[in-house]
Amino acid sequence: MRKKIVAGNWKMNLSLDEAKNLNEEINVALGKNENKCDVYNFIPSIYLTSLIEKDQEVVIGAQNGYPDKNGAFTGEISMNQLAEIGANAVLIGHSERRQLFNESDDLLKRKVDSAIGEELKVFFCCGETLEQRESGNYKEIVIEQLSNSLFHLAINDFEKVVIAYEPIWAIGTGVTASPDQANEMHKGIREAIAHAYSQEIAENTSILYGGSCKPSNANELLTQTDIDGGLIGGASLNSRDFLAIISTYN
Template sequence: MRKKIVAGNWKMNLSLEEAQSLHSEINDALETSEFNCEVYHFVPSIYLSTLLESDQKVNVGSQNGYPAKNGAFTGEVSMSQLSGIGTKAVLIGHSERRQLFNESDILLKEKVDAALEEDLKVFFCCGETLEERESGQYKQTVIKQLKNSLFHLPSKEFAKIVIAYEPIWAIGTGKTASPEQANEMHKSIREAIEHAYTQEIAQNTSILYGGSCKPSNATELLNQSDIDGGLIGGASLKSEDFLKIIATYN
Protein backbone atom coordinates (compact mmCIF):
# COMPACT_ATOMS: atom_id res chain seq x y z
CA MET A 1 0.00 0.00 0.00
CA ARG A 2 1.36 3.39 -0.95
CA LYS A 3 1.80 5.96 1.82
CA LYS A 4 -0.53 8.86 2.46
CA ILE A 5 1.41 12.10 2.91
CA VAL A 6 0.52 15.67 3.87
CA ALA A 7 3.41 18.08 3.30
CA GLY A 8 3.53 21.79 4.01
CA ASN A 9 5.66 24.05 1.80
CA TRP A 10 6.30 27.24 3.77
CA LYS A 11 8.06 28.95 0.86
CA MET A 12 9.82 32.19 1.91
CA ASN A 13 7.61 32.89 4.91
CA LEU A 14 7.75 33.14 8.72
CA SER A 15 10.26 34.57 11.16
CA LEU A 16 12.31 32.13 13.21
CA GLU A 17 10.00 32.59 16.18
CA GLU A 18 6.92 32.02 14.02
CA ALA A 19 8.52 28.95 12.41
CA GLN A 20 9.36 27.39 15.78
CA SER A 21 5.88 28.11 17.09
CA LEU A 22 4.09 26.64 14.08
CA HIS A 23 6.30 23.56 13.98
CA SER A 24 5.77 22.96 17.70
CA GLU A 25 2.00 23.40 17.44
CA ILE A 26 1.75 20.77 14.72
CA ASN A 27 4.07 18.35 16.54
CA ASP A 28 2.23 18.77 19.84
CA ALA A 29 -1.14 18.20 18.18
CA LEU A 30 0.08 15.04 16.46
CA GLU A 31 1.49 13.70 19.72
CA THR A 32 -2.02 13.56 21.17
CA SER A 33 -4.11 12.58 18.16
CA GLU A 34 -4.45 9.69 15.75
CA PHE A 35 -3.29 10.36 12.21
CA ASN A 36 -2.80 7.94 9.36
CA CYS A 37 -0.36 9.78 7.13
CA GLU A 38 3.23 10.98 7.05
CA VAL A 39 3.61 14.70 7.72
CA TYR A 40 6.36 16.97 6.37
CA HIS A 41 7.36 20.61 6.70
CA PHE A 42 9.48 21.98 3.85
CA VAL A 43 11.10 25.00 5.44
CA PRO A 44 13.52 27.81 4.51
CA SER A 45 17.05 26.40 4.71
CA ILE A 46 18.15 28.79 7.48
CA TYR A 47 15.61 27.14 9.82
CA LEU A 48 16.57 23.53 9.10
CA SER A 49 19.13 23.07 11.89
CA THR A 50 16.84 24.59 14.52
CA LEU A 51 13.76 22.58 13.57
CA LEU A 52 15.69 19.34 13.15
CA GLU A 53 16.88 19.48 16.75
CA SER A 54 13.58 18.46 18.32
CA ASP A 55 12.17 14.95 18.68
CA GLN A 56 9.18 15.20 16.42
CA LYS A 57 6.28 13.66 14.54
CA VAL A 58 6.79 16.04 11.62
CA ASN A 59 9.56 15.30 9.15
CA VAL A 60 11.61 18.34 8.16
CA GLY A 61 12.70 18.84 4.57
CA SER A 62 14.46 21.44 2.47
CA GLN A 63 12.74 23.46 -0.26
CA ASN A 64 15.77 23.23 -2.52
CA GLY A 65 19.28 21.87 -2.89
CA TYR A 66 22.20 22.17 -5.32
CA PRO A 67 23.62 19.13 -7.14
CA ALA A 68 27.36 19.84 -6.72
CA LYS A 69 28.91 18.58 -3.47
CA ASN A 70 30.97 21.75 -2.99
CA GLY A 71 32.60 24.58 -4.88
CA ALA A 72 32.18 28.18 -5.97
CA PHE A 73 28.38 28.34 -5.88
CA THR A 74 27.71 31.35 -3.67
CA GLY A 75 24.38 31.22 -1.89
CA GLU A 76 23.65 27.57 -2.69
CA VAL A 77 23.34 24.63 -0.28
CA SER A 78 24.44 21.18 -1.46
CA MET A 79 22.51 17.96 -1.01
CA SER A 80 25.43 16.59 1.03
CA GLN A 81 25.27 19.62 3.35
CA LEU A 82 21.52 19.06 3.80
CA SER A 83 22.06 15.40 4.57
CA GLY A 84 24.92 16.24 6.90
CA ILE A 85 22.67 18.16 9.30
CA GLY A 86 20.03 15.45 9.36
CA THR A 87 17.62 16.63 6.68
CA LYS A 88 15.47 13.73 5.49
CA ALA A 89 13.77 15.09 2.37
CA VAL A 90 14.09 17.72 -0.35
CA LEU A 91 11.61 19.40 -2.67
CA ILE A 92 12.77 19.43 -6.29
CA GLY A 93 11.19 21.02 -9.36
CA HIS A 94 8.61 23.28 -7.74
CA SER A 95 6.96 25.49 -10.34
CA GLU A 96 8.38 28.61 -8.72
CA ARG A 97 11.90 27.22 -9.13
CA ARG A 98 11.15 26.34 -12.75
CA GLN A 99 9.53 29.68 -13.61
CA LEU A 100 11.30 32.27 -11.44
CA PHE A 101 14.77 30.70 -11.46
CA ASN A 102 14.65 29.06 -14.90
CA GLU A 103 15.47 25.58 -13.61
CA SER A 104 15.51 23.17 -16.53
CA ASP A 105 14.60 19.50 -16.65
CA ILE A 106 18.33 18.76 -17.07
CA LEU A 107 19.24 20.62 -13.87
CA LEU A 108 16.38 18.96 -12.01
CA LYS A 109 17.64 15.55 -13.15
CA GLU A 110 21.04 16.41 -11.67
CA LYS A 111 19.38 17.51 -8.43
CA VAL A 112 17.40 14.27 -8.21
CA ASP A 113 20.55 12.19 -8.70
CA ALA A 114 22.49 14.20 -6.11
CA ALA A 115 19.68 13.97 -3.56
CA LEU A 116 19.32 10.21 -3.92
CA GLU A 117 23.08 9.78 -3.63
CA GLU A 118 22.79 11.44 -0.21
CA ASP A 119 19.81 9.23 0.71
CA LEU A 120 17.39 12.17 0.75
CA LYS A 121 13.74 11.43 0.02
CA VAL A 122 12.81 13.34 -3.13
CA PHE A 123 9.50 15.12 -3.53
CA PHE A 124 9.45 15.85 -7.26
CA CYS A 125 7.03 18.51 -8.52
CA CYS A 126 5.49 18.57 -11.97
CA GLY A 127 2.66 20.52 -13.55
CA GLU A 128 1.34 22.53 -16.47
CA THR A 129 0.59 26.19 -17.14
CA LEU A 130 -2.90 27.52 -17.88
CA GLU A 131 -1.97 27.81 -21.56
CA GLU A 132 -0.89 24.17 -21.67
CA ARG A 133 -4.07 23.12 -19.86
CA GLU A 134 -6.32 25.03 -22.25
CA SER A 135 -4.46 23.79 -25.34
CA GLY A 136 -5.03 20.19 -24.27
CA GLN A 137 -1.28 19.54 -23.98
CA TYR A 138 -1.23 19.19 -20.20
CA LYS A 139 -0.72 15.43 -20.02
CA GLN A 140 2.12 15.50 -22.53
CA THR A 141 3.76 18.38 -20.65
CA VAL A 142 3.71 16.65 -17.28
CA ILE A 143 4.82 13.26 -18.57
CA LYS A 144 7.69 14.90 -20.46
CA GLN A 145 8.87 16.47 -17.19
CA LEU A 146 8.86 13.03 -15.57
CA LYS A 147 10.68 11.40 -18.49
CA ASN A 148 13.36 14.09 -18.62
CA SER A 149 14.12 14.21 -14.89
CA LEU A 150 13.05 10.89 -13.32
CA PHE A 151 12.59 7.98 -15.68
CA HIS A 152 16.34 7.41 -16.10
CA LEU A 153 16.41 6.08 -12.52
CA PRO A 154 16.70 2.36 -11.85
CA SER A 155 13.63 0.86 -10.18
CA LYS A 156 15.23 0.71 -6.74
CA GLU A 157 15.99 4.44 -6.82
CA PHE A 158 12.65 5.46 -8.34
CA ALA A 159 10.93 3.74 -5.42
CA LYS A 160 12.30 6.54 -3.19
CA ILE A 161 10.47 9.25 -5.17
CA VAL A 162 7.27 11.03 -4.15
CA ILE A 163 5.59 12.95 -6.97
CA ALA A 164 3.64 16.15 -6.41
CA TYR A 165 1.36 17.20 -9.24
CA GLU A 166 0.80 20.94 -9.08
CA PRO A 167 -1.15 22.63 -11.86
CA ILE A 168 0.69 25.96 -12.09
CA TRP A 169 -2.56 27.80 -12.80
CA ALA A 170 -3.87 26.69 -9.39
CA ILE A 171 -0.92 27.75 -7.22
CA GLY A 172 -1.47 30.86 -5.16
CA THR A 173 -4.37 31.89 -7.38
CA GLY A 174 -7.26 30.56 -5.33
CA LYS A 175 -8.20 28.40 -8.31
CA THR A 176 -8.25 24.68 -7.79
CA ALA A 177 -8.41 21.80 -10.21
CA SER A 178 -11.67 19.97 -9.71
CA PRO A 179 -11.31 16.62 -7.92
CA GLU A 180 -12.03 14.93 -11.24
CA GLN A 181 -9.41 17.00 -13.12
CA ALA A 182 -6.79 16.34 -10.46
CA ASN A 183 -7.50 12.62 -10.27
CA GLU A 184 -7.42 12.28 -14.05
CA MET A 185 -3.89 13.72 -14.10
CA HIS A 186 -2.79 11.53 -11.21
CA LYS A 187 -4.04 8.47 -13.09
CA SER A 188 -2.11 9.55 -16.18
CA ILE A 189 1.05 9.97 -14.12
CA ARG A 190 0.58 6.52 -12.60
CA GLU A 191 0.05 5.01 -16.06
CA ALA A 192 3.27 6.67 -17.27
CA ILE A 193 5.15 5.21 -14.31
CA GLU A 194 3.74 1.76 -15.05
CA HIS A 195 4.83 2.10 -18.68
CA ALA A 196 8.35 3.16 -17.64
CA TYR A 197 8.68 0.64 -14.80
CA THR A 198 6.09 -1.87 -13.57
CA GLN A 199 2.52 -1.92 -12.34
CA GLU A 200 3.74 -2.69 -8.82
CA ILE A 201 6.03 0.35 -8.74
CA ALA A 202 3.25 2.55 -10.15
CA GLN A 203 0.80 1.36 -7.53
CA ASN A 204 3.32 1.94 -4.74
CA THR A 205 4.28 5.49 -5.79
CA SER A 206 2.68 8.24 -3.70
CA ILE A 207 1.37 11.09 -5.88
CA LEU A 208 0.34 14.25 -4.06
CA TYR A 209 -1.85 17.08 -5.25
CA GLY A 210 -0.52 20.61 -4.84
CA GLY A 211 -2.72 23.47 -5.96
CA SER A 212 -4.72 25.60 -3.50
CA CYS A 213 -5.70 22.65 -1.33
CA LYS A 214 -7.31 23.90 1.88
CA PRO A 215 -9.64 22.60 4.61
CA SER A 216 -12.76 23.39 2.59
CA ASN A 217 -11.78 21.14 -0.35
CA ALA A 218 -9.26 18.73 1.19
CA THR A 219 -11.66 15.89 1.90
CA GLU A 220 -13.02 15.75 -1.63
CA LEU A 221 -9.58 16.12 -3.24
CA LEU A 222 -7.56 13.81 -1.02
CA ASN A 223 -10.10 10.99 -1.07
CA GLN A 224 -9.87 10.56 -4.84
CA SER A 225 -8.69 7.12 -5.93
CA ASP A 226 -5.26 8.16 -7.21
CA ILE A 227 -4.51 11.14 -4.95
CA ASP A 228 -2.30 10.11 -2.03
CA GLY A 229 -2.04 13.38 -0.15
CA GLY A 230 -1.29 17.03 -0.58
CA LEU A 231 1.58 19.46 -0.99
CA ILE A 232 0.07 22.38 0.88
CA GLY A 233 1.11 26.01 0.46
CA GLY A 234 -0.77 28.82 2.18
CA ALA A 235 -2.88 26.55 4.39
CA SER A 236 0.29 25.04 5.90
CA LEU A 237 1.15 28.39 7.49
CA LYS A 238 -1.82 28.17 9.85
CA SER A 239 -1.73 25.29 12.30
CA GLU A 240 -5.52 25.00 12.50
CA ASP A 241 -5.87 24.74 8.72
CA PHE A 242 -2.96 22.32 8.32
CA LEU A 243 -4.25 20.04 11.07
CA LYS A 244 -7.70 19.95 9.46
CA ILE A 245 -6.10 18.75 6.22
CA ILE A 246 -4.07 16.12 8.08
CA ALA A 247 -7.31 15.00 9.78
CA THR A 248 -8.62 13.99 6.36
CA TYR A 249 -6.67 10.77 6.96
CA ASN A 250 -7.78 10.12 10.55
Protein backbone atom coordinates (compact mmCIF):
# COMPACT_ATOMS: atom_id res chain seq x y z
CA MET A 1 0.00 0.00 0.00
CA ARG A 2 1.42 3.36 -1.01
CA LYS A 3 2.38 5.86 1.68
CA LYS A 4 0.60 9.10 2.41
CA ILE A 5 3.08 11.97 2.49
CA VAL A 6 2.93 15.66 3.33
CA ALA A 7 6.07 17.55 2.35
CA GLY A 8 6.92 21.19 2.88
CA ASN A 9 9.02 23.18 0.42
CA TRP A 10 10.37 26.21 2.25
CA LYS A 11 12.00 27.60 -0.91
CA MET A 12 14.33 30.57 -0.19
CA ASN A 13 12.67 31.66 3.04
CA LEU A 14 13.28 32.01 6.79
CA SER A 15 16.23 33.07 8.90
CA LEU A 16 18.16 30.35 10.70
CA ASP A 17 16.36 31.05 13.98
CA GLU A 18 12.99 31.02 12.24
CA ALA A 19 13.89 27.73 10.54
CA LYS A 20 14.93 26.13 13.83
CA ASN A 21 11.78 27.31 15.58
CA LEU A 22 9.49 26.10 12.81
CA ASN A 23 11.18 22.71 12.68
CA GLU A 24 10.92 22.38 16.47
CA GLU A 25 7.23 23.34 16.53
CA ILE A 26 6.39 20.74 13.92
CA ASN A 27 8.45 18.00 15.57
CA VAL A 28 6.96 18.62 18.98
CA ALA A 29 3.41 18.58 17.63
CA LEU A 30 3.97 15.42 15.60
CA GLY A 31 5.57 13.71 18.58
CA LYS A 32 2.28 13.99 20.49
CA ASN A 33 0.27 12.06 17.91
CA GLU A 34 0.40 8.79 16.04
CA ASN A 35 0.71 10.16 12.53
CA LYS A 36 -0.77 8.36 9.56
CA CYS A 37 1.45 10.03 6.98
CA ASP A 38 5.17 10.61 6.48
CA VAL A 39 6.28 14.23 6.86
CA TYR A 40 9.17 15.82 4.97
CA ASN A 41 10.55 19.34 4.80
CA PHE A 42 12.73 20.51 1.94
CA ILE A 43 14.76 23.36 3.34
CA PRO A 44 17.47 25.79 2.17
CA SER A 45 20.71 23.81 1.89
CA ILE A 46 22.56 26.25 4.12
CA TYR A 47 20.37 25.09 7.04
CA LEU A 48 20.67 21.35 6.50
CA THR A 49 23.45 20.73 9.03
CA SER A 50 21.58 22.76 11.65
CA LEU A 51 18.23 20.96 11.29
CA ILE A 52 19.16 17.37 10.49
CA GLU A 53 18.90 15.39 13.73
CA LYS A 54 18.46 11.74 14.56
CA ASP A 55 15.12 10.47 15.80
CA GLN A 56 13.07 13.48 14.79
CA GLU A 57 9.59 13.20 13.36
CA VAL A 58 10.24 15.22 10.20
CA VAL A 59 12.50 13.94 7.44
CA ILE A 60 14.77 16.73 6.21
CA GLY A 61 15.60 17.01 2.52
CA ALA A 62 17.36 19.37 0.12
CA GLN A 63 15.63 21.47 -2.52
CA ASN A 64 18.24 20.79 -5.19
CA GLY A 65 21.51 19.02 -5.90
CA TYR A 66 24.08 18.77 -8.69
CA PRO A 67 24.68 15.47 -10.50
CA ASP A 68 28.50 15.50 -10.67
CA LYS A 69 30.26 14.19 -7.57
CA ASN A 70 32.89 16.93 -7.59
CA GLY A 71 34.52 19.41 -9.94
CA ALA A 72 34.67 23.03 -11.04
CA PHE A 73 31.00 23.87 -10.46
CA THR A 74 31.15 27.01 -8.35
CA GLY A 75 28.15 27.46 -6.09
CA GLU A 76 26.73 23.97 -6.59
CA ILE A 77 26.26 21.22 -4.00
CA SER A 78 26.58 17.62 -5.15
CA MET A 79 24.21 14.80 -4.29
CA ASN A 80 27.19 13.10 -2.68
CA GLN A 81 27.79 16.09 -0.41
CA LEU A 82 24.10 16.19 0.54
CA ALA A 83 24.18 12.52 1.49
CA GLU A 84 27.39 12.97 3.48
CA ILE A 85 25.87 15.61 5.75
CA GLY A 86 22.84 13.44 6.41
CA ALA A 87 20.18 14.64 3.98
CA ASN A 88 17.62 11.90 3.39
CA ALA A 89 15.81 13.20 0.32
CA VAL A 90 16.07 15.70 -2.49
CA LEU A 91 13.58 17.63 -4.57
CA ILE A 92 14.27 17.39 -8.31
CA GLY A 93 12.59 19.18 -11.21
CA HIS A 94 10.56 21.78 -9.33
CA SER A 95 8.87 24.14 -11.79
CA GLU A 96 10.94 27.06 -10.50
CA ARG A 97 14.13 25.16 -11.34
CA ARG A 98 12.76 24.34 -14.79
CA GLN A 99 11.51 27.87 -15.52
CA LEU A 100 13.89 30.23 -13.71
CA PHE A 101 17.06 28.17 -14.11
CA ASN A 102 16.27 26.48 -17.43
CA GLU A 103 16.83 22.96 -16.14
CA SER A 104 16.26 20.49 -18.98
CA ASP A 105 14.79 17.00 -18.84
CA ASP A 106 18.27 15.64 -19.60
CA LEU A 107 19.85 17.48 -16.65
CA LEU A 108 17.02 16.30 -14.39
CA LYS A 109 17.62 12.74 -15.55
CA ARG A 110 21.27 13.06 -14.52
CA LYS A 111 20.22 14.48 -11.16
CA VAL A 112 17.81 11.59 -10.61
CA ASP A 113 20.53 9.04 -11.38
CA SER A 114 23.02 10.77 -9.09
CA ALA A 115 20.55 11.04 -6.20
CA ILE A 116 19.53 7.40 -6.50
CA GLY A 117 23.22 6.44 -6.57
CA GLU A 118 23.68 8.27 -3.27
CA GLU A 119 20.60 6.55 -1.79
CA LEU A 120 18.67 9.80 -1.51
CA LYS A 121 14.89 9.53 -1.81
CA VAL A 122 13.85 11.45 -4.92
CA PHE A 123 10.79 13.68 -4.97
CA PHE A 124 10.38 14.35 -8.69
CA CYS A 125 8.22 17.28 -9.78
CA CYS A 126 6.28 17.52 -13.01
CA GLY A 127 3.59 19.84 -14.29
CA GLU A 128 2.26 22.07 -17.05
CA THR A 129 2.03 25.80 -17.62
CA LEU A 130 -1.27 27.62 -18.18
CA GLU A 131 -0.56 27.79 -21.92
CA GLN A 132 0.07 24.04 -22.01
CA ARG A 133 -3.08 23.36 -19.98
CA GLU A 134 -5.17 25.44 -22.38
CA SER A 135 -3.64 23.69 -25.40
CA GLY A 136 -5.34 20.47 -24.36
CA ASN A 137 -2.07 18.50 -24.49
CA TYR A 138 -1.26 18.91 -20.82
CA LYS A 139 -1.41 15.23 -19.96
CA GLU A 140 0.98 14.28 -22.75
CA ILE A 141 3.37 17.06 -21.72
CA VAL A 142 3.54 15.87 -18.11
CA ILE A 143 3.97 12.23 -19.10
CA GLU A 144 6.78 13.25 -21.47
CA GLN A 145 8.59 14.90 -18.54
CA LEU A 146 8.36 11.63 -16.61
CA SER A 147 9.40 9.55 -19.59
CA ASN A 148 12.42 11.73 -20.34
CA SER A 149 13.77 11.89 -16.78
CA LEU A 150 12.39 8.95 -14.78
CA PHE A 151 11.16 5.99 -16.75
CA HIS A 152 14.68 4.80 -17.65
CA LEU A 153 15.15 3.68 -14.04
CA ALA A 154 15.25 0.02 -13.11
CA ILE A 155 12.23 -1.11 -11.08
CA ASN A 156 14.11 -1.26 -7.77
CA ASP A 157 15.34 2.32 -8.30
CA PHE A 158 11.99 3.69 -9.47
CA GLU A 159 10.45 2.36 -6.24
CA LYS A 160 12.58 4.95 -4.38
CA VAL A 161 10.84 7.82 -6.18
CA VAL A 162 7.90 9.97 -5.09
CA ILE A 163 6.21 12.01 -7.81
CA ALA A 164 4.80 15.48 -7.18
CA TYR A 165 2.37 16.86 -9.74
CA GLU A 166 2.41 20.65 -9.65
CA PRO A 167 0.21 22.53 -12.12
CA ILE A 168 2.45 25.55 -12.68
CA TRP A 169 -0.57 27.75 -13.29
CA ALA A 170 -1.69 27.07 -9.71
CA ILE A 171 1.59 27.76 -7.87
CA GLY A 172 1.73 31.03 -5.97
CA THR A 173 -1.21 32.38 -7.95
CA GLY A 174 -3.98 31.68 -5.47
CA VAL A 175 -5.62 29.55 -8.17
CA THR A 176 -6.01 25.89 -7.31
CA ALA A 177 -6.75 22.98 -9.60
CA SER A 178 -10.15 21.57 -8.75
CA PRO A 179 -10.12 18.20 -6.99
CA ASP A 180 -11.37 16.61 -10.22
CA GLN A 181 -8.66 18.29 -12.32
CA ALA A 182 -5.94 17.26 -9.91
CA ASN A 183 -7.16 13.71 -9.54
CA GLU A 184 -7.52 13.33 -13.31
CA MET A 185 -3.84 14.13 -13.78
CA HIS A 186 -2.80 11.86 -10.93
CA LYS A 187 -4.73 9.03 -12.57
CA GLY A 188 -3.01 9.80 -15.87
CA ILE A 189 0.39 9.69 -14.22
CA ARG A 190 -0.44 6.39 -12.53
CA GLU A 191 -1.56 4.94 -15.86
CA ALA A 192 1.75 6.06 -17.43
CA ILE A 193 3.68 4.34 -14.63
CA ALA A 194 1.69 1.17 -15.17
CA HIS A 195 2.52 1.31 -18.88
CA ALA A 196 6.23 1.91 -18.22
CA TYR A 197 6.53 -0.64 -15.40
CA SER A 198 3.47 -2.51 -14.11
CA GLN A 199 0.11 -1.96 -12.49
CA GLU A 200 1.53 -3.14 -9.18
CA ILE A 201 4.34 -0.57 -9.31
CA ALA A 202 1.83 2.13 -10.25
CA GLU A 203 -0.44 1.28 -7.34
CA ASN A 204 2.49 1.48 -4.92
CA THR A 205 3.88 4.83 -6.15
CA SER A 206 3.01 7.87 -4.04
CA ILE A 207 1.90 10.84 -6.16
CA LEU A 208 1.55 14.18 -4.39
CA TYR A 209 -0.35 17.29 -5.38
CA GLY A 210 1.63 20.53 -5.33
CA GLY A 211 -0.43 23.54 -6.28
CA SER A 212 -1.62 26.07 -3.68
CA CYS A 213 -2.75 23.47 -1.17
CA LYS A 214 -3.72 25.04 2.15
CA PRO A 215 -5.82 24.13 5.21
CA SER A 216 -9.03 25.35 3.60
CA ASN A 217 -8.81 22.99 0.61
CA ALA A 218 -6.52 20.21 1.88
CA ASN A 219 -9.29 17.78 2.79
CA GLU A 220 -11.04 17.87 -0.58
CA LEU A 221 -7.74 17.60 -2.47
CA LEU A 222 -5.78 15.10 -0.41
CA THR A 223 -8.63 12.61 -0.01
CA GLN A 224 -9.07 12.08 -3.77
CA THR A 225 -8.61 8.49 -4.91
CA ASP A 226 -5.25 8.98 -6.62
CA ILE A 227 -3.77 11.84 -4.58
CA ASP A 228 -1.43 10.53 -1.90
CA GLY A 229 -0.46 13.76 -0.18
CA GLY A 230 0.81 17.22 -0.86
CA LEU A 231 3.96 19.17 -1.67
CA ILE A 232 3.19 22.32 0.28
CA GLY A 233 4.70 25.73 -0.43
CA GLY A 234 3.59 28.83 1.45
CA ALA A 235 1.51 26.96 4.01
CA SER A 236 4.57 24.98 5.11
CA LEU A 237 6.13 28.17 6.50
CA ASN A 238 3.49 28.35 9.24
CA SER A 239 3.42 25.46 11.70
CA ARG A 240 -0.30 25.80 12.39
CA ASP A 241 -1.20 25.68 8.69
CA PHE A 242 1.23 22.87 7.94
CA LEU A 243 0.01 20.77 10.85
CA ALA A 244 -3.60 21.39 9.81
CA ILE A 245 -2.82 19.94 6.39
CA ILE A 246 -1.04 16.96 7.97
CA SER A 247 -4.11 16.35 10.15
CA THR A 248 -6.06 15.49 6.99
CA TYR A 249 -4.66 11.97 7.42
CA ASN A 250 -5.18 11.66 11.19
